[in-house]
Amino acid sequence: MNEEDIYDVTIIGGGPAGMYAAFYAGMREMKVKVIEGKDQLGGFLHTYSDKTIWDVGGVPPMTCSRLIEWLVQQANTFDPTVVLNCSIERFTPMDNRLFALHTSGGELHYSRTIIIAIGRGIAEIQxxxxxxxxxxxxxxxxxxxxxxxxxxxxxxxxxxxxxxxxxxxxxxxxxxxxxxxxxxxxxxxxxxxxxxxxxxxxxxxxxxxxxxxxxxxxxxxxxxxxxxxxxxxxxxxxxxxxxxxGYTSHVSDIARCGLEMSEGMIVMSRFAETNIPGIFSAGDCATHESKVRLIAGAFNDAIVAVNSAKQYLNPQAPQMAYVSSHNDLFREKNRQITGWGTFGKQASSSL
Ligand SMILES: Cc1cc2nc3c(=O)[nH]c(=O)nc-3n(C[C@H](O)[C@H](O)[C@H](O)COP(=O)(O)OP(=O)(O)OC[C@H]3O[C@@H](n4cnc5c(N)ncnc54)[C@H](O)[C@@H]3O)c2cc1C
CATH class of the missing domain: 3.50.50.60 (FAD/NAD(P)-binding domain)
Structure with a gap:
C-alpha cells in the first residue's frame, strides 16, 4: 500500500448523506473517497426520481432527478475520488489507526476514517x-x-x-x-x-x-x-x-463489523460517532434520539460526521468548517463562476 492510496475519509454510500459529506469534507480539506455500490450517485432518490420534491431547504420544488444532478455537482466541488459499482462488504482495523475496506469483488481500500452512509442499502427495482x-x-x-x-x-x-x-x-x-x-x-x-x-x-x-x-x-x-x-x-x-x-434492498455485512445496532440501524452519538473510534455514520442508516429521516436530516448528519472525523484525525482542528461565504477555499471558484449570485441565476433559469 502506498501513501497515495490512503484517504483521510472514505464515505461508503453515494446518497444524499454521502454526497453532502463528500462536499463538506472537501471544505475541511480532507482527502476524500466515495464508494458507491451502484453505477451512479444519488442513492434512494433514484427510486422516485420522477417525483417533485418540495422540502429541501433553499431549493425550489424540482424533480428528484434534477436534485440529484445538483447534489452530484456539489459533491464533486473538491474533486473527491468516486468509485462506482463497488460494494463494501466489511472493514477491518489495521495498524497505525488505518482501516481496510473490503469490497465484494475482493479489492481493498484504505482510510484513516470511515463515514458509513449506506442508507437503506443497495436498492434494486423488482x-x-x-x-x-x-x-x-x-x-x-x-x-x-x-x-x-x-x-x-x-x-x-x-x-x-x-x-x-x-x-x-x-x-x-x-x-x-x-x-x-x-x-x-x-x-x-x-x-x-x-x-x-x-x-x-x-x-x-x-x-x-x-x-x-x-x-x-x-x-x-x-x-x-x-x-x-x-x-x-x-x-x-x-x-x-x-x-x-417496488424495490428490494441489499444490505451488506458492514453492520456486522462490531457496530452497535438498534432495530437494524447503526447507533450514533450526537457527534455521529459509532461505538468504534474512527467510524462515523450519517443518513438513513443511522439512528439517534433526534434523527430526521429526510434529505435535510442526511445533510445535517453528514456535516456532524465530517466534523467529528476531522477532529478524530486532528484534535486541534476547529469544531466545524469555516463558513463558505467568507471562505478562501472558494475565492478562485467564485471568480470562475463570477460570484455565487450568477450561479443562482444560472441555476434558476435552467429550472
Ligand atoms: C418513497 C420515498 C419518498 C421520499 N420522499 C422524500 C422527500 O420528499 N423529501 C425528503 O427529504 N426525503 C424523502 N425521502 C427520504 C430520503 O429519500 C432519505 O432520507 C434519503 O435518501 C437518505 O439518504 P442516505 O444518503 O442516507 O441514503 P440512501 O439515499 O439510501 O443512499 C445510500 C447509498 O448507499 C449505497 N450503498 C448501500 N450499501 C452500500 C455498500 N455496502 N457499499 C457501497 N454503497 C452502498 C446505496 O447504493 C445508496 O446509493 C423519501 C423516501 C422514500 C422511500
Whole structure:
C-alpha cells in the first residue's frame, strides 16, 4: 500500500448523506473517497426520481432527478475520488489507526476514517420474473415513467398496488386512451382518496397478475393476466406496460463489523460517532434520539460526521468548517463562476 492510496475519509454510500459529506469534507480539506455500490450517485432518490420534491431547504420544488444532478455537482466541488459499482462488504482495523475496506469483488481500500452512509442499502427495482421481459425493457416495458408524453392515446397496462403505481395510473389516465390496472391483492397500499379516484377513472383488475407477455421480439402486443385464486386467464391488447412493484434492498455485512445496532440501524452519538473510534455514520442508516429521516436530516448528519472525523484525525482542528461565504477555499471558484449570485441565476433559469 502506498501513501497515495490512503484517504483521510472514505464515505461508503453515494446518497444524499454521502454526497453532502463528500462536499463538506472537501471544505475541511480532507482527502476524500466515495464508494458507491451502484453505477451512479444519488442513492434512494433514484427510486422516485420522477417525483417533485418540495422540502429541501433553499431549493425550489424540482424533480428528484434534477436534485440529484445538483447534489452530484456539489459533491464533486473538491474533486473527491468516486468509485462506482463497488460494494463494501466489511472493514477491518489495521495498524497505525488505518482501516481496510473490503469490497465484494475482493479489492481493498484504505482510510484513516470511515463515514458509513449506506442508507437503506443497495436498492434494486423488482423486475418481472419472466425470461422474455428483459428484451422489451428498451421498448414498451417500463419500470419508471420518465415522460407521460409517450403514453398519449395509448392502451396502457399498469401492474402494482403501492402509492407509486396508483399515482402513475391517475396521471397517465389523463393522457392515455385506456388504462388497466392489475394488482395481485384485493387491497391497494396507497392513499385511500387516490385509490378511490383511480377506481373511478380506470379499469382495475384484482387479484390478477401478469403471467405472460406476447410480442414480436421488439414490442409487446398482448399480455396475459391470471386470477390469483381461480387461475382464470384474460388476454389484454397493450401499447405500453408499466411495472411498479417496488424495490428490494441489499444490505451488506458492514453492520456486522462490531457496530452497535438498534432495530437494524447503526447507533450514533450526537457527534455521529459509532461505538468504534474512527467510524462515523450519517443518513438513513443511522439512528439517534433526534434523527430526521429526510434529505435535510442526511445533510445535517453528514456535516456532524465530517466534523467529528476531522477532529478524530486532528484534535486541534476547529469544531466545524469555516463558513463558505467568507471562505478562501472558494475565492478562485467564485471568480470562475463570477460570484455565487450568477450561479443562482444560472441555476434558476435552467429550472
Ligand atoms: C418513497 C420515498 C419518498 C421520499 N420522499 C422524500 C422527500 O420528499 N423529501 C425528503 O427529504 N426525503 C424523502 N425521502 C427520504 C430520503 O429519500 C432519505 O432520507 C434519503 O435518501 C437518505 O439518504 P442516505 O444518503 O442516507 O441514503 P440512501 O439515499 O439510501 O443512499 C445510500 C447509498 O448507499 C449505497 N450503498 C448501500 N450499501 C452500500 C455498500 N455496502 N457499499 C457501497 N454503497 C452502498 C446505496 O447504493 C445508496 O446509493 C423519501 C423516501 C422514500 C422511500
Amino acid at each position: 423486475r418481472l420474473d419472466m425470461e422474455e421481459a428483459h428484451e422489451y425493457e428498451r421498448s414498451n416495458l417500463h419500470y419508471t415513467v420518465q415522460s407521460t408524453e409517450r403514453f398519449k392515446g395509448k392502451h396502457v397496462l399498469i401492474s402494482g398496488g403501492g402509492n407509486s403505481a396508483v399515482d402513475w395510473t391517475i396521471e397517465l389516465a389523463e393522457q392515455a386512451k385506456t388504462v388497466t390496472v392489475v394488482h395481485r391483492q384485493e387491497e391497494f397500499r396507497a392513499m385511500e382518496r387516490n385509490v378511490k379516484h383511480m377506481k373511478n377513472i380506470t379499469d382495475v383488475r384484482t387479484p390478477y397478475q401478469i403471467t405472460q407477455l406476447y410480442g414480436n421480439g421488439e414490442r409487446i402486443h398482448q399480455v396475459a393476466i391470471t386470477h390469483v385464486h381461480t387461475g382464470e386467464n384474460i388476454l389484454l391488447e397493450v401499447d405500453e406496460i408499466v411495472v411498479s412493484h
